[in-house]
Amino acid sequence: MITGIKENLQKIKNSIPENVTLVAVSKTKPIADIQEAYEAGQRVFGENKIQEMVNKYDNLPKDIKWHMIGHLQRNKVKYMAHFVDLIHGVDSFKTLKEINKQAKKHGRVINCLLQARIAKEDTKFGLLFSDIEEILSSEELSELGHINIVGLMGMATFTNNQQQLQEEFSSLANFFKKNQEKYSNLNTLSMGMSGDYQLAIENGSNMVRIGSSIFGVRNYIV
Numbered sequence: 001m002i003t004g005i006k007e008n009l010q011k012i013k014n015s016i017p018e019n020v021t022l023v024a025v026s027k028t029k030p031i032a033d034i035q036e037a038y039e040a041g042q043r044v045f046g047e048n049k050i051q052e053m054v055n056k057y058d059n060l061p062k063d064i065k066w067h068m069i070g071h072l073q074r075n076k077v078k079y080m081a082h083f084v085d086l087i088h089g090v091d092s093f094k095t096l097k098e099i100n101k102q103a104k105k106h107g108r109v110i111n112c113l114l115q116a117r118i119a120k121e122d123t124k125f126g127l128l129f130s131d132i133e134e135i136l137s138s139e140e141l142s143e144l145g146h147i148n149i150v151g152l153m154g155m156a157t158f159t160n161n162q163q164q165l166q167e168e169f170s171s172l173a174n175f176f177k178k179n180q181e182k183y184s185n186l187n188t189l190s191m192g193m194s195g196d197y198q199l200a201i202e203n204g205s206n207m208v209r210i211g212s213s214i215f216g217v218r219n220y221i222v
């Protein structure tokens, strides 16, 4: 069977600058597809369900960096705390505390991104900019020694309106830059998916999360 995963990956890699990290979003896709991407050199994969990511971690090479990109269920953080490389979708202080607690059990420091709400749709999760500022500046955060907030993540509105996408990406990028001046740990801005990653990169993204353009359309809605 010709899947084209390798060719798709190559095409995307050629179209993004070197400083941009490509997260291959493999949610719903079988182990064999991930293995194929791995053999083509891809090492960073993103999943949106903790249990599915754990199953894949158990069955694939251990030098893969696993990113959790989905909405987090706090009671499941413990299942991925021993291996997760980066958690993109942190949207509450409570969740940060839970990640810290579970990371501590494994003697790890887990890198996290705070998810900002940039979409106009109210179906998207995420924190208001003011909530993010509050978290970053809080006394309590400095007491959490087992997490490291390394950046921000955002999902734009599901639309073809380039003007709107542009506005959403640039507002997050500006907010990110402003906070980078204050917090030296911030180095990652995760924004851009299959349909909008070029625009996201033009607006300052340095991490894109791409699924369907690599692995093809997903078999079921997630």
Ligand SMILES: *Cc1c(COP(=O)(O)O)cnc(C)c1O
Pocket: 025, 027, 048, 069, 070, 155, 192, 193, 194, 195, 209, 210, 211, 212, 213
């Ligand atoms: C599924 C998903 C992606 C990838 O979407 P594609 O359009 O298939 O590239 C990126 N980010 C998040 C948070 C996702 O859930």
